[in-house]
Amino acid sequence: MKRRSFIVVSVFSLFGIGVFSFIRWIRNSGNVKELANPRFLSLLCDSSTIRTLGRAYLKLKPGENGDDILLNDLLTEKFHKKLLERTDMLAAESQIEERIKQDFDSNNIVIVQGWVLSVTEARQCAFFSILNS
Amino acid sequence: MHRDATKLENHSIIEGDICIVGAGMAGIAMALDWINTPYKVILLEGGGFNVETRMQDLYQGKNTGQRYYPLQSLRLHYFGGTSGHWAGFCSPYDPIDFKKRDWIEHSGWPIQFNDLLPYYEQAREIVEIESSNFDFDYWKKKDPELESLPLDKKVLWNKMWQFSPPTRFGSRYKEEILKASNVHLYTYANVVNLETDDLVSNVKQVLIRNHAGKEHVVKAKCFIMACCAIQNARMLLASNQQAPNGLGNDHGLVGRFFMDHLEVMTSDLFMPFAKQIKLYYPWVYSETKVRAELALTDQKQSQLKILNGTASLMPKEIAANKSPNIDTFPEDAVATVEMWEEMNKLRGHENFGSPETYNCKEFELFTRMEQAPNPNSRIRLDSERDELGVLRANLDWRLTSIDKRSIRKLQEVIGEEVGRAEIGRIRLKEWLRDEENNSDWTSELGGGWHNMGTTRMADSPKKGVVDANCKVYGLSNLYMAGSSCFPTSGAANPTLTLLALTFKLSKHLKENVAKNFKSLQKAMA
Ligand SMILES: Cc1cc2nc3c(=O)[nH]c(=O)nc-3n(C[C@H](O)[C@H](O)[C@H](O)COP(=O)(O)OP(=O)(O)OC[C@H]3O[C@@H](n4cnc5c(N)ncnc54)[C@H](O)[C@@H]3O)c2cc1C
Numbered sequence: 001m002k003r004r005s006f007i008v009v010s011v012f013s014l015f016g017i018g019v020f021s022f023i024r025w026i027r028n029s030g031n032v033k034e035l036a037n038p039r040f041l042s043l044l045c046d047s048s049t050i051r052t053l054g055r056a057y058l059k060l061k062p063g064e065n066g067d068d069i070l071l072n073d074l075l076t077e078k079f080h081k082k083l084l085e086r087t088d089m090l091a092a093e094s095q096i097e098e099r100i101k102q103d104f105d106s107n108n109i110v111i112v113q114g115w116v117l118s119v120t121e122a123r124q125c126a127f128f129s130i131l132n133s
Numbered sequence: 134m135h136r137d138a139t140k141l142e143n144h145s146i147i148e149g150d151i152c153i154v155g156a157g158m159a160g161i162a163m164a165l166d167w168i169n170t171p172y173k174v175i176l177l178e179g180g181g182f183n184v185e186t187r188m189q190d191l192y193q194g195k196n197t198g199q200r201y202y203p204l205q206s207l208r209l210h211y212f213g214g215t216s217g218h219w220a221g222f223c224s225p226y227d228p229i230d231f232k233k234r235d236w237i238e239h240s241g242w243p244i245q246f247n248d249l250l251p252y253y254e255q256a257r258e259i260v261e262i263e264s265s266n267f268d269f270d271y272w273k274k275k276d277p278e279l280e281s282l283p284l285d286k287k288v289l290w291n292k293m294w295q296f297s298p299p300t301r302f303g304s305r306y307k308e309e310i311l312k313a314s315n316v317h318l319y320t321y322a323n324v325v326n327l328e329t330d331d332l333v334s335n336v337k338q339v340l341i342r343n344h345a346g347k348e349h350v351v352k353a354k355c356f357i358m359a360c361c362a363i364q365n366a367r368m369l370l371a372s373n374q375q376a377p378n379g380l381g382n383d384h385g386l387v388g389r390f391f392m393d394h395l396e397v398m399t400s401d402l403f404m405p406f407a408k409q410i411k412l413y414y415p416w417v418y419s420e421t422k423v424r425a426e427l428a429l430t431d432q433k434q435s436q437l438k439i440l441n442g443t444a445s446l447m448p449k450e451i452a453a454n455k456s457p458n459i460d461t462f463p464e465d466a467v468a469t470v471e472m473w474e475e476m477n478k479l480r481g482h483e484n485f486g487s488p489e490t491y492n493c494k495e496f497e498l499f500t501r502m503e504q505a506p507n508p509n510s511r512i513r514l515d516s517e518r519d520e521l522g523v524l525r526a527n528l529d530w531r532l533t534s535i536d537k538r539s540i541r542k543l544q545e546v547i548g549e550e551v552g553r554a555e556i557g558r559i560r561l562k563e564w565l566r567d568e569e570n571n572s573d574w575t576s577e578l579g580g581g582w583h584n585m586g587t588t589r590m591a592d593s594p595k596k597g598v599v600d601a602n603c604k605v606y607g608l609s610n611l612y613m614a615g616s617s618c619f620p621t622s623g624a625a626n627p628t629l630t631l632l633a634l635t636f637k638l639s640k641h642l643k644e645n646v647a648k649n650f651k652s653l654q655k656a657m658a
């Protein structure tokens with residue numbers, strides 16, 4: 001682990017700051033905003049539609065309504081680390097793309113306001129709506 | 134040979150070996166197939182050679198169920214029948230359409246796809262399409278520009294369609310019929326009643342009438358009703374002198390199971406990177422030879438427990454200017470036929486543009502879904518009579534929840550597929566979004582003008598009106614021709630298949646029935 005990340009992680013655990021604060025800490029980071037952007041969908045709809053879809057998804061799944069929960073769902077442990085390292089964001093993004101593809105492959109889809117979406121990209125919309133609320 | 138029944142002496146008796154009632158697509162196909170045989174064929178056509186309002190009025194009836202097209206203009210009552218209306222879209226039924234599917238009540242034909250296969254070639258010929266090969270790979274070889282979307286073949290496949298000119302049977306085959314020495318065509322010969330022997334075991338004769346007030350009798354050894362699905366049922370029900378519930382109706386099945394295809398805009402498809410969509414490009418009158426619709430595989434239908442269906446891609450610009458068929462189909466059949474003729478003259482001058490002219494990134498999906506067989510969807514006799522004294526038809530078209538669920542599922546599957554292939558996303562139309570609601574329909578829903586099922590084929594008289602040879606149960610010499618015999622509606626338009634079935638019936642009659650005509654005549658005497 002790089003020295004800087006090690007310090008950050010240690011500091012979190014030292015003060016008992018959980019994932020929630022971690023999210024707070026990173027929510028303003030441009031990188032995270034990128035992760036909240038459903039890439040394919042944003043070619044088709046503007047940001048206000050994506051926000052609306054995000055809100056509609058959260059209505060369908062109220063249990064997921066929280067940036068911490070969503071980020072956890074969107075990113076694996078590995079991605080958390082990558083975020084902390086603030087490196088290789090492209091890889092993280094493309095992993096999300098891969099998850100979206102896997103969702104479609106495995107029928108892990110959700111219909112939000114008529115859109116047939118991968119659950120991962122619906123969560124991205126939800127995360128987007130929270131970050132931009 | 135042709136006679137106008139209004140000009141015959143009143144109460145004439147006409148006699149022949151076989152009598153085909155109705156000179157529409159099925160009736161003409163059958164008659165052509167009997168030219169140069171040693172049999173005298175009587176072909177009875179209710180109308181004349183042109184569309185007339187008073188003839189169409191005989192088709193007037195009530196729609197009491199799901200919104201449907203006006204009955205008086207839905208079918209054409211003249212020589213050539215509804216080929217005067219049809220658009221010429223042709224594709225065969227799929228093998229699964231004939232099978233018993235345990236998730237669809239009343240599904241399963243007593244014949245299978247392979248039984249019909251040899252007759253599709255004859256059907257192809259008569260509707261003047263290029264090939265009886267409907268495989269994508271075959272057409273791709275002919276035109277390498279036909280590029281398929283990257284679909285998972287286990288989920289969706291390219292169902293190919295070919296387009297008849299469209300052949301108008303009335304004009305295209307008139308000369309051939311008139312010249313045939315053994316085919317005796319009678320126009321203005323409306324069958325109003327089928328009369329049986331006292332035991333109601335065979336049809337002795339049919340009674341014909343016309344607006345000139347003339348009434349004649351036609352005797353034959355064998356009768357084939359080819360009047361279209363609504364009229365076939367209506368005629369059986371109205372022939373109730375010897376059998377109070379109508380002919381072939383001991384089990385109350387005549388007129389039931391009326392089906393059409395559910396045709397409607399169902400979703401938006403966005404494909405931001407789409408370039409080549411020639412394969413799916415909307416049909417252009419008189420230009421398009423072949424195109425594909427996205428169709429569900431057997432495996433997927435079975436897994437999702439849904440009906441067969443297809444979806445075609447319509448560029449947004451075109452869809453935006455298209456009103457639902459159900460809103461625009463006119464009540465006046467004569468005006469409609471004139472409109473088609475005007476369109477014919479304009480052919481070659483239209484400016485539809487080529488696929489490249491359209492923004493091919495946004496489409497609407499137009500779904501064509503099989504309707505599940507439903508005994509409550511039916512034709513009954515109304516209390517009113519037409520001008521020739523026959524009780525009018527009352528259509529109660531009814532849909533069920535599997536119909537709507539299947540339409541929704543098809544969209545979801547396409548949505549999953551374009552998502553998986555990373556080429557697009559789908560947005561369902563508002564009326565399809567509530568998964569719990571499988572009963573309310575959009576007002577835009579129309580049928581495909583494809584009437585089917587009213588004298589369905591089954592392997593037992595308790596389940597259907599006709600047997601595997603289209604013979605009416607209980608009557609030794611009465612046959613039904615056309616889509617009234619279809620037990621299920623399939624996803625494709627019906628005419629190619631109804632013609633194949635007609636040619637199958639024709640062969641059966643020649644090989645198994647006509648050769649017994651002499652002994653039959655003796656027995657009937
Ligand atoms: C607008 C429109 C578009 C269509 N497009 C397509 C398409 O693209 N592809 C496709 O596959 N199908 C299409 N169809 C359906 C197609 O037209 C029918 O499937 C076909 O015409 C049915 O043939 P038929 O011979 O059973 O009935 P018809 O063609 O209707 O013929 C019945 C004949 O019986 C006669 N008749 C009726 N009652 C009596 C009586 N009592 N006595 C004597 N004669 C009688 C009628 O005058 C008529 O000539 C379309 C239909 C419409 C309305």
